[in-house]
Amino acid sequence: MKKIFTLALALLGFAGVASAATVDDIAVCKHSYVLKFGDYINGGKPGKGNLFGDGYFLDVTGGSVGTKGSVDLADETFCDGKYIKYAEYGKNSSTWRLKNGQDVIAMKVTAGSKIIILGEKHASRGPQITDKAPSGNKMQGTVLGTSKNTQETGGAFEWTADDDRLIYIGSDGGDYYVSYLIVEAKEAPGTPTVKVGPQTYEDGLWFREVTCKANPAVEEGLEEAIPTIVTYTVDGSTPTAASAQYTEPIKCYQDQTVKFQAFYDWGMGTVTDDDICPGADNEGNVSFQFNAPAINVDGAHVSIVSEYEEVKNYISLNGSDAEEANEMDLTESATVSAYSVIENGDYCTFTTKSTAKDVYVLDPIKSEKIITVKSGDVVVDEEATATNTQGETVYKVVNGAIDYDKKDFFVKNPEFGIVKTETDAAYQIDGKEVYIKMNSTNISFKVAGYDSVTVVVTCSKNSCKTFNAANDETVTTDRKCFVNVSGKTYGTEDITATNEDGTPGNVITFGLKGEEGGSIFTFQKYSGTGNILISSIKITPYIDDPTGINEVKAAAAQNGAVYNMAGQKVNAAFKGLVIKNGKKVVMK
Secondary structure (H helix, E strand, O other): OOOOOOHHHHOOOOOOOOOOOOHHHOOEEOOOEEEEOHHHHOOOOOOOOEEEOOOOEEEOOOOEEOOOOEEEOOOOOHHHHOOHHHHHHOEEEOOEEEEOOOOOEEEEEOOOOEEEEEEOOOOOOEEEEEEEEEEOOEEEEEEEEEOOOOOOOOOEEEEEOOOOEEEEEEEEOOEEEEEEEEEEOOOOOOOOEEEEOOOEEEOOEEEEEEEEEOOOEEOOOOOOEEOEEEEEEOOOOOOOOOOEEOOOOEEEOOOEEEEEEEEEOOOOOOOOHHHEEEEEEEEEEEOOOOOOOEEEEEOOEEEEEOOOOOEEEEEEEOOOOOEEOOEEEOOOOEEEEEEEEEEEOOOEEEEOOOEEEEEOOOOOOOOOEEEEEEEEEEEEOHHHHHHOOOOOOOEEEEEEEEEOOOOOOEEEOOOEEEOOHHHHHHHOOOOOOEEEEOOOOEEEEEEOOOOEEEEEEEEOOOOOOEEEOOOOEEEOOOOOEEEEEOOEEEEEOOOOOEOOOOOEOOEEEEEEEOOOOOEEEEEEOOOOOOOOEEEEEEEEEEEEEOOOHHHHHHHHHHHOOOOOOOOOOOOHHHOOOEEEOOEEEEEO
C-alpha cells in the first residue's frame, strides 16, 4: 500500500491549534500516546473542525457527550490487568459518545501502531475504523477494524495499522461510549516516554508541564539493556549531544514543540553525537485551548462573561470587525459573536474559541405583516454554465433584497431562488422570477405572550419536488410542499391539489400562539428533498373586539361552533370568528 504521508511530514512539529482545521492539520501520532477523553469533555466537547489531544486528533463531525460507565486503568481486574501499565492515568468515565456514525474523530498513525479503545462493555456495538470520512449517518470507505461485541473483550478494542495512514474512528451498530484511546506506536529501542501535562493556571500565568522518562535500549543480538541519557530543545530544533540534558519537568507558557533525543549512557555522565540511539527521538507538542466566553442576553442588552481572569472581551455584530467591549445595547436584531484575549505575562497572547448567538430585538406582530422579495436581477452564471455537465444554462440572482421591517423580522443568510419565464412559467406566482430560497435563509419574528397569529406562506408552484431515488429524476406528480418553523413542519402532501379552504396547494396556512413572555418563531430549512422557494409570508394577528359578543354567541348556538383558537373547522359563514375570554375576536 502506498504511504499517504512521508517521513519528512512525520517529523514536522505541531504548529498550534486552529479552529476549522482539516485532516491536513493533524499531527502524525508517531509515538505512544494516551488520550483521556475526560480531559477534553469536562470543559465542553472540542467541536467540529477543532484539533485536540495536542493536535493528534480532529473532531470531524462535532462530537457528542454522555456517560456510560467508566474505566479504571489502576484496577488489576480490568481486562485481567492487561492495561495495568497505564495505571497512572487512573479512573475515567466513558464520556465520549461515538453516535452511530455521526460522531467521528480522525487521526494519522504510523505503520505498526496499535490503537486501543477502552469504553463501555456492550454486546451489539463497538468502535469502527475506516479510511474515509463519514457521510450522513454512516461511516464510509473500507472498514479497517470493527467490533460489535466489546462485552466479550471487557470493553477493550485493539487494532494495528498496516501502514502509515489517515484513519477515522466512529461506531458500529449504535452509540458507543469511550473512556480512553491509547496509541502504542512501534518505536526504536531507547525511545524516551514523553507526557504533556494538563493546562494549569498558577501565579497569574498559564502553563503546561512536559515530562520525559528515559528508557533503556537493547542492541540487536544483546540481551542486556543499555541505559540512556536524554537531551532536549524547546525551539523545535533537533536535539544534539550538546543540547541540555533532561533532569526535571519543563514548564511551557506558550504553544511550542519540545523535542527529545536519547543517547547511550556509558557511565561518563556526558554523551557525544556518536552515542545517539538511532530513531530514539520523541516530542511534546504543547498547545493551549481556551473556551469561548458566554453571551448573556437581557432584552436588547448583551454582556460577555469569560470564565478566565484578566481577559479582554471582543464583540462582533453580523460578521463585522470585532471591537473590545464587555457589554452592548442593540438597536436591532443581530448575530452576536464574541471571543476573549488572554495576556500570558510576557510570553504570549492567547485567543479563546469564539461563540455566537442570535439576539432578537423585535416588536411583537400586532398588525398584518408581509415579507417578500423586493428586488433581484436574474443573470446567467457564466462560471456554472461553463462547467455544467448537461450543457444547461445556469442562472443566479444579483442585487437580491427582501422587503421587511427590521423591527418585525430578523432575516439571516438571505438566499434567492429562480423560476425562469422561458422554462418554468407555469410554476411562477404572478410572473415573478425571484423567490426566497429556504436553504440557508432563516426568518424570525415574535408573537407576544398568549397572542395568536395566522401565517400564510405562498410557495412557488414547483417547491419541494419529490425525487425518484432510483434514477434521480424529478417526479412531477404528488409533489409535496412543506415549511419548517422552529423545527415543526407545516404543509401539504400534494402541491397540485386544492386545500380544504379552497386555496391552492402551494399556499400553506397555519396558526401560532405565543407562550408566556412572548415567543420567537423561525422559518428554517426544510429537511426534505428539493427546494422551498417562497413568494411571500403573511402574518396576521387575532385582534380582540369587545363588541358583538352576543352576536357571536347566538351564531354559535344556531349554527354550531365557530373557528376557535386551536384552528378547528367551523361553519364557513363564521370563518374568522373566535370566542376568546368572553369576547368576540375577528381577523384583522
